[in-house]
Amino acid sequence: MLKDVTLGQYYPADSVIHRLDPRVKLAGTLLYLISLFLFQGPLALATATVFLILLITLSKVPFSYIVKGLRTIIIILIVTAAMNLFFTTGTVIVQFGIFKLTYEGIQMAILMMIRLVYLILGTSLMTLTTTPNQLTDGLEKGLRWMKKIGVPVHEIAMMMSIALRFIPILTEETDKIMKAQMARGADFQSGGLIKRAKAMIPLLVPLFVSAFRRANDLAMAMEARCYHGGDGRTKMKPLRYTAADRNAYLLLFSYFVAMIALSLLWTKVLGGGKLFF
Amino acid sequence: MSIIVNELNYIYNPGTAMEVQALRDINLEIKDGEFIGIIGHTGSGKSTLIQHLNGLIRATSGGIFYNGADIYDEGYDLRTLRTKVGLVFQYPEHQLFETTVMADVSYGPKNQGLDEKEATLRAVGSLNAVHFPEKHFYDSPFELSGGQKRRVAIAGVLAMKPEVLILDEPTAGLDPQGRDEILEMVSNLRSTQHITVILVSHSMEDVARYVDRLIVMNGGGVMYDDTPQAVFAHYKELEEVGLMAPQVTYVMHALAEAGIPVRTGATTVAEAKDEILSVLC
Numbered sequence A: 001m002l003k004d005v006t007l008g009q010y011y012p013a014d015s016v017i018h019r020l021d022p023r024v025k026l027a028g029t030l031l032y033l034i035s036l037f038l039f040q041g042p043l044a045l046a047t048a049t050v051f052l053i054l055l056i057t058l059s060k061v062p063f064s065y066i067v068k069g070l071r072t073i074i075i076i077l078i079v080t081a082a083m084n085l086f087f088t089t090g091t092v093i094v095q096f097g098i099f100k101l102t103y104e105g106i107q108m109a110i111l112m113m114i115r116l117v118y119l120i121l122g123t124s125l126m127t128l129t130t131t132p133n134q135l136t137d138g139l140e141k142g143l144r145w146m147k148k149i150g151v152p153v154h155e156i157a158m159m160m161s162i163a164l165r166f167i168p169i170l171t172e173e174t175d176k177i178m179k180a181q182m183a184r185g186a187d188f189q190s191g192g193l194i195k196r197a198k199a200m201i202p203l204l205v206p207l208f209v210s211a212f213r214r215a216n217d218l219a220m221a222m223e224a225r226c227y228h229g230g231d232g233r234t235k236m237k238p239l240r241y242t243a244a245d246r247n248a249y250l251l252l253f254s255y256f257v258a259m260i261a262l263s264l265l266w267t268k269v270l271g272g273g274k275l276f277f
Numbered sequence B: 001m002s003i004i005v006n007e008l009n010y011i012y013n014p015g016t017a018m019e020v021q022a023l024r025d026i027n028l029e030i031k032d033g034e035f036i037g038i039i040g041h042t043g044s045g046k047s048t049l050i051q052h053l054n055g056l057i058r059a060t061s062g063g064i065f066y067n068g069a070d071i072y073d074e075g076y077d078l079r080t081l082r083t084k085v086g087l088v089f090q091y092p093e094h095q096l097f098e099t100t101v102m103a104d105v106s107y108g109p110k111n112q113g114l115d116e117k118e119a120t121l122r123a124v125g126s127l128n129a130v131h132f133p134e135k136h137f138y139d140s141p142f143e144l145s146g147g148q149k150r151r152v153a154i155a156g157v158l159a160m161k162p163e164v165l166i167l168d169e170p171t172a173g174l175d176p177q178g179r180d181e182i183l184e185m186v187s188n189l190r191s192t193q194h195i196t197v198i199l200v201s202h203s204m205e206d207v208a209r210y211v212d213r214l215i216v217m218n219g220g221g222v223m224y225d226d227t228p229q230a231v232f233a234h235y236k237e238l239e240e241v242g243l244m245a246p247q248v249t250y251v252m253h254a255l256a257e258a259g260i261p262v263r264t265g266a267t268t269v270a271e272a273k274d275e276i277l278s279v280l281c
C-alpha cells in the first residue's frame, strides 16, 4: 500500500560508485549541483550530460529505475516550465491576454527543466548508491570541523540515522496496522473529510503507541550499551579514503574546471547567450 | 460453503530490486467446519497466504472464491468478506486503540453497521468466549497483561461473528500456560460456534494436538496438505526444510526401528502413551 515511494531509496548493487567513500559522493553531488546552476552554453551542457550518463552507467542502477523517481516531481517540473514560459520578458512570439510567449521564455523553460531533471537525477544517484548509514557517517566526518564552532555534529548525525532507520519500520508498521483494522471492517478510502479523519484514529493511536514503545526500547538499548554521545567514540567501519576516492576527487575537480572553462569559452570567446543563441 | 484458492501467485515489489515471489501456484480448498493448521519455516509465505483469504492483498495472478463467488470480481463487497473471514494478525495486541476494552471490541461490529446496543452485546459475548475477566471490561486495553491484550484482540475479531477464523501465530511470545489457554479457547470456539478455523503456527506440537488437516508451506508453495499423521510420516523431509515433526514422532519411529511393534502415527504425548501401553501390556 505504501510501497510506491521509490525516490532515492537505496538500490543495492556492487559498483565503483557504490564503493566510493560517502564523503566523495556528498562533495560530488554538491559540486555537480553548483555546476548545474553556473554553466552557460551548449558545450558545458553537453559535458554535464555526458558526466551524468557516465556516472549512471558506472553505478549499475538501471536507468529506468532512476527515471522512475522523476515521476514524483512531474508537477513541479510542469509548473516551473509554465512559469518560465509565460512570465519571462523579452521578444514576444505570441500573446494570449496577459500571457506572453517569448523567445527568452522558451529558453528559460528548457534550461530550468534540464537543471531540475539533472538535479533530481544527480541527487537520487547519490541516495540510490549510498546506504543511509554511510550517508550520515559521511556527513558526520565531513562536517566534523563545524564542531569547533559549536555545532553538535555527532548528535545531529545520530538523530538523522535513527530517523532514517525508523522510516521503513514505521512504514511497515503503518501498513500492518492498516491491514489489521481493515480486517475489522475499517474503511479508510470512502466518505467525506471528517469521516476520513475519524477513520484515521484507529490507525494513528496504535502507530504512536508503537513509535513511542520503539523509541523507548531503543533508548534503553543504547543506555545498556553505555552510549554517551560522540566524544571518544570509535567506529566499526571507520571511513578511510582509498586510491579510488582520490581519483574520484580528481575526476570531479577536472569536471568542475572543464565546466567553468567551457562556459567562459562560450560567453567570452564565442560570444554566445545563456543557452543556445 | 468453502474457500477455493486457485493457482495463486504473489510477488512483493514487482519490477524492483526488492522483488520477492512470496507465493507460487497455490491450490487449496478449505471446507466448512475444518480445523486447519498452516506451518512452515519463517518466510515461507504463511502470513502472505492468509492475507489473501480475506482480500487484504490482491494476488498477482490466480483467483480466490468464497462460497462460489470470485472475490476479485468488480463490485464484490470486500468489506463484508472481511467480516465473514475474520483475520487475527500476528501480535494483534498492537492494533488496540480505544480507551476501554469494551469500546475496542465493539469497533468491528460498529463497522458492520450495528448500533451501540447490539455492538456492546456482541462485545460482551465475544469477551466471555475468550474468557476475559468481566472486572476488566472497562479498563484501558493498554494496561492489561500481554495474554489479556491478546484475548481482547481476538475478541475484537470474534465480535464480528466470522464464519472463518484465521489466527496468525496466536501464541507467539506467550508463556506455555498462556499458549495452552489460547489454543484450548480456539478449539472450544470452533466446536461451540461451528466456525472454520485456520491456525498458523511455528510449533508442530501445537498444531498436532488440535488440527484435522495440516498444510506445510515451503518457499512460497504448498509442500504437504494432509492429516497431521500423514504429514509427520515425512519427518525426514520436514527436517530438510528446517521443520521438525513433534518429538513423539521421533520416539515412535525409534521404538519401531528397535523392533517394538508400535504404530508410528501418534502425534501427541497422550496418543503415544496409549499406543506404547497397548503394545507392552
Ligand SMILES: Nc1ncnc2c1ncn2[C@@H]1O[C@H](COP(=O)(O)OP(=O)(O)OP(=O)(O)O)[C@@H](O)[C@H]1O
Pocket: B012, B013, B020, B021, B022, B040, B041, B042, B043, B044, B045, B046, B047, B048, B049
Ligand atoms: N511487506 C513486504 N514487503 C516485501 N516482502 C515481504 C513483505 N512481507 C513479506 N515479504 C516477503 O515474503 C516472503 C513471505 O513472507 P511471509 O511474511 O508471508 O512469511 P511467513 O511464513 O509468515 O514467515 P514468519 O513465520 O516469519 O511470519 C518472505 O520472503 C518475506 O521476506
Ligand SMILES: [Mg+2]
Pocket: B046, B047, B048, B090, B168
Ligand atoms: Mg508470518
